[in-house]
Amino acid sequence: MAELPEGHSSRRVVELIFSSGWGGGGGATPEVEALFRVHSAARAVARFEEARAAARAHGAAARCGADGNEMMRFQCRRGASADVFGAGVDTCRLGASASAVRTFACSAAAHASAGGGNGDSATPSGRRAMLASDDPAAARRHASSTADYDSVDMGNGELVVLDSRAVLPCFLIIYKV
Secondary structure: OEEOOOOOHHHHHHHHHHHHOOOOOOOOOOEEEEEEEOOOOHHHHHHHHHHHHHHHHOOOOHHHHHHOOEEEEEEOOOOOOOOHHHOOOOEEEEOOEEEEEEEEOOHHHHHHHOOOOOOOOOOOOOEEEEEEEEEEOOOEEOOOOOOOOOEEEEEOOEEEEOOHHHOEEEEEEEEEO
16 A cells, blocks of 8 residues: 555545535535555456456446546444554355446445444544445346346445455545544
8 A cells, every 4th residue: 555645636636526415405515534556466467357347248337438437435444443454355145146346326325334433433533444445337127127247236325246256445544533
């Protein structure tokens, strides 16, 4: 990982995307204290590239084609504080998949999914950690569909990706609630 200093163009973009997910709730937008670029191992990148190629083969969402066929998604582990070692991709079980990953379209929803707002999972200082990841927009199953799929749209911006190799962590955001 490498910390992105304040004023860095990538940091400004990620902070803007992170902050845009907090509007409308009446609460204040959390303060980003630190932002790190995640440097993934070559093996992880290769597995992600395979997932991206498979997504393209499925005719993924047209809006994703211009930026490499992926969408930035957020994930916040329950109990993940500023301890960066506890901020890895968190898997869950969904049906036959033991390596499913819950991701969210906006940062506020990811925060809430990890118990945000109750005060039970943040540190006493209010500091939390969240991953911003790339996720290939592939064959998504909606509740009424019986087609083949590699992710499940749970509604309200939540997407469960059935293969954790299709989620590539890009940024680690340390923020204060």
